[in-house]
Amino acid sequence: MTQDNKNNWLDDLKWDEQGLIPAIAQDEKTGKVVMFAWMNRDSLAMTIDLKRAVYWSRSRQKIWAKGEESGHIQVLKSLRVDCDKDVVLMNIEQIGGIACHTGRESCFYFELSEDNDHNKHWQAVEPVLKDPKTIYKNK
């Protein structure tokens, strides 16, 4: 196999029209899905090289190494893709036990609930473990 083939694993993926792929982060210890974000080719290559989750921020249009401000790094344990090779699933160790910028363990903290009149609403069901102001104050 020649050197030219070394990025075949990236070429094998189906990138969307913006050159992105959805990425799911799952905590290896708790099994919880803690985050969902997007990666471009460079950020996925960095994720593998650095063994930590690196995303592409669509709002800021830049590479975003998860935890660069908060310290809440996601250490990569293993990485899979799905049958269509268009979605990434990472098995990670969540440093600090907090994935969400709101100070919660997981970003998925709004559960669909019903009130007494059977009206549905999104209810926050996970506690804030750390005040976001203290997470980001040093930057």
Added chain:
Amino acid sequence: MTQDNKNNWLDDLKWDEQGLIPAIAQDEKTGKVVMFAWMNRDSLAMTIDLKRAVYWSRSRQKIWAKGEESGHIQVLKSLRVDCDKDVVLMNIEQIGGIACHTGRESCFYFELSEDNDHNKHWQAVEPVLKDPKTIYKNK
């Protein structure tokens, strides 16, 4: 609260420019992430009403009730969204124990692996539980 408010929970979500939202299906028993697909507003409303996963097929541009051909229905146990309210996470019971059209438990069966020359490739690491030909032969 008036009748007009009953779909507020759908209005609260951030739909993308195609009117879609990414949806992750996680097996409630094993904790495995078994599938990733997309929903539009109608399919999410149907998912809640029918208590089973209903997606929007981007390739076929139609509503796709998961399991309609295979019988591998995903029974909805609970549903969450993330901090940005732009991703859905479903806790499901996977009927038949097979989520993937390839006959595997999960669609996420390709793991990034290295050969002896340190070349990376995607390796199928989950067994086929049922021949896809027999899953879909009755339709």
